[in-house]
Amino acid sequence: MSLKTLSSQMLPAIESELQKQVARLDQPRTAVYHEMLTYHMGWTGQGAGSEATGKRIRPLMVLLCAAAAGSLDGLDPHNWQSALPAAASVELVHNFSLVHDDIQDNSEKRRGRPTLWTQWGIPQSINAGDGLFVLSNLAVTDLTRAYPAETALSTARVLHETCLDLTRGQFMDISYEKRLDLSEDDYWPMISGKTAALLAGCCQMGAILGGADSATEQAYRDFGLSLGLAFQVQDDILGIWGDEAVTGKSAASDLLEGKKSLPVLYGLGKNAGFAQRWQAGPITSADVAAVAKMLADEGASDYAQDKSKEWTDKALASLEKAKPQGEAGAALRELADKLLGRKA
Numbered sequence: 113m114s115l116k117t118l119s120s121q122m123l124p125a126i127e128s129e130l131q132k133q134v135a136r137l138d139q140p141r142t143a144v145y146h147e148m149l150t151y152h153m154g155w156t157g158q159g160a161g162s163e164a165t166g167k168r169i170r171p172l173m174v175l176l177c178a179a180a181a182g183s184l185d186g187l188d189p190h191n192w193q194s195a196l197p198a199a200a201s202v203e204l205v206h207n208f209s210l211v212h213d214d215i216q217d218n219s220e221k222r223r224g225r226p227t228l229w230t231q232w233g234i235p236q237s238i239n240a241g242d243g244l245f246v247l248s249n250l251a252v253t254d255l256t257r258a259y260p261a262e263t264a265l266s267t268a269r270v271l272h273e274t275c276l277d278l279t280r281g282q283f284m285d286i287s288y289e290k291r292l293d294l295s296e297d298d299y300w301p302m303i304s305g306k307t308a309a310l311l312a313g314c315c316q317m318g319a320i321l322g323g324a325d326s327a328t329e330q331a332y333r334d335f336g337l338s339l340g341l342a343f344q345v346q347d348d349i350l351g352i353w354g355d356e357a358v359t360g361k362s363a364a365s366d367l368l369e370g371k372k373s374l375p376v377l378y379g380l381g382k383n384a385g386f387a388q389r390w391q392a393g394p395i396t397s398a399d400v401a402a403v404a405k406m407l408a409d410e411g412a413s414d415y416a417q418d419k420s421k422e423w424t425d426k427a428l429a430s431l432e433k434a435k436p437q438g439e440a441g442a443a444l445r446e447l448a449d450k451l452l453g454r455k456a
Contacts, residue, residue, distance in 0.1 A: 114442075114443065114446065115442075115443040115446040115447050115450070118176070118439065118440065118443045119172060119443075122172055122175050122176075122192065123168055123172065125193060125196060126168055126171045126172070126175070126196065126199050126200065126203070127165070127168070129196040129197065129199065129200040129251075130153065130171075130200050130203060130204070131150075131155070132200075133197075133200050133204065133247050133250070133251045134146070134149050134150065134153065134204075134247060136247060136250065137149060137243065137247075145236075145239075145240065145243065148228060148231075148232055148236065148237070148240045149240060149243065149244065151228065151231070152207060152210075152211060152222075152228045152240065152244075153165065153207060154166065154223070157225070158225070159224060159225045163223060163224060164223050164224070164225055166223060168203060169447075169451070170199075170202045170203055170206055170310060170311065170314050171199030171200060171202055171203045171314075172199070172447070173311065173314040173315055173318065173336070173444075173447070174195060174198050174199040174202055174314045174315075174317055174318040174321075175192045175195055175196070175199050175318065175440075176192075176318065176436075176440050176443055176444040176447065177314070177315045177317075177318025177319050177322060177332055177436070177440075177444065178192055178195040178198075178317075178318040178319070178321040178322040178440075179191075179192045179318075179322065179438070179439075179440030180318075180322065180434075180436030180437055180438065180440040180441040180443075180444050181318065181319045181321075181322025181323065181324040181328060181329075181332065181434070181436065181437075182321075182322035182323055182440075192440070194255075194258035194259065194321070195255075195318065195321045195322075197251045197252060197253075197254035197255050197257075198251075198252055198255060198267055198271075198317050198318070198321060200248075200251045201248040201249070201251040201252040201271055202248070202271070202274075202310065202313065202314050202317065204244050204245070204247050204248035204251060205244075205245065205248045205271070205274070205275060205278070205310065206310060207244050208241045208242075208244035208245040208248065209241075209278055209282070210222065211228055211229075211237060211238075211240055211241035211244065212238070212241045212282075213282070214227040214228065214229060214237075215229050215234055215237060215238065215241075216282075216286060228240060245275070248271070248275075249268075249271075249272075252264070252267060252268045252271050253268065255267055255268075255321070259321065263320060263321065266320050267317050267320050267321060270313050270316050270317050270320065271313060271317065273313070274309055274310060274312070274313030277304075277305045277309035277313075278305060278306070278309055278310065279305075280305045281302055281303070281304065281305020281306040281309060282305070282306075284298075284301065284302040284305065285302055285306070288302065288372055289370075289372075292391075294372055294377060294380075295377060295380075295381060296374065296377050296378065296381065298377075299372070299373075299374055299377050300341075303340075303341060303344045304337070304341065306340075306344065307340040307343055307344050308336075308337050308338075308339075308340025308341045308343075308344060309337075309340070310340070311336040311337065311339050311340035311343075312333050312334075312336035312337035312340060313333075313336070314336055315332040315333055315335055315336030315339075316329055316330075316332055316333035316336065318332065319331075319332035319333070319434070324434075328434055328435070331430050331431075331433040331434035332430075332434045334426075334430035334433075335427055335430035335431045335434060335448075338423050338424075338426040338427035338430055339423075339427040339448060339451060339452065341423040342420050342423035342424045342426075342427055342452055343451060343452070345374055345416055345419050345420040345423060346420050346452075348366070348373035348374045348375055348416060349375065349413065349416050349417065349420065351365060351366030351371065351373060352366050352367055352373070352375055352376075352404050352407065352413075353404060353408065353413060367395045367400050367403055367404060367407075368395060368396075368397065368400055370394060370395070374415075374416050374419065375407055375412035375413060375415070375416045376390070376407070376412075378411070378412045378415050378416065379407045379410055379412045382410050382411070382412075384410055385406050385410070386403065386406050386407045386410055386412070389403055389406065390403075424452045427448065427452065428448065428452075431444070431445065431448060
């Protein structure tokens, strides 16, 4: 059974579980509140649909890891439905962070649509983000319907620790914006608290629900963390040298925004032509192509590619150590290859 086949079963179930969790707010006095959440989740409003919902990679990872780890202990790998509350919880956490990110970054578009705060204002959108966070915590408690309380508690603890990591990462990300003394040593702790933290949590939660032993659980977590780090470095590369038709955003947009990505920090560390141009003032559309070439000529692209490969190799090694089993294990390997094989 391929990733495509399993995804066609899991993704509709994930969507149904998410709608059930968000429906807690579908009450007469909070109907508009509920509408805000359904809009942000991509279910309602202009442009609603698959493009607006996103790919639901994180909840899919939870279910695949639960099924792949479950095969080790003779658990029914097809009984991934029991882990749906955990899958919903991580997607709700992800979307809570997006709502707040859009406000903090003053972003007016999300997946091609106006962001929540531009539609309902900042105060109510902050509250909506808070609501998604609380819903994620309520969702994970629903695990007690199918799992022992101890298993549900262990899974919830990973979720909460992941959320704390996300706030650490966001703190560093925001605090780095105006700092001029950053180096690569500052970069890795920051991105470890972003995409990597949530993917690590997803894989670890799935392993717990699959009944994995502690060593296997750690291997799944290491896989998710390394996967997230490799993915972020690739995103940094695409943000400077990517093909707009593939990435969906203008080429070299990260340079225009002054983002302190890995290639930029590498270039600053070289203290050559790029560093001098960066320190001279904001990069404009007129000179962005020349600056991107300068950065590549100084070795930043090759260096970032090497780091991406390093984390890719670590991710795949950790996945093999976890020994994912059965159809879900094959699908998990396929998904990892797909995520790690992004092209510029």
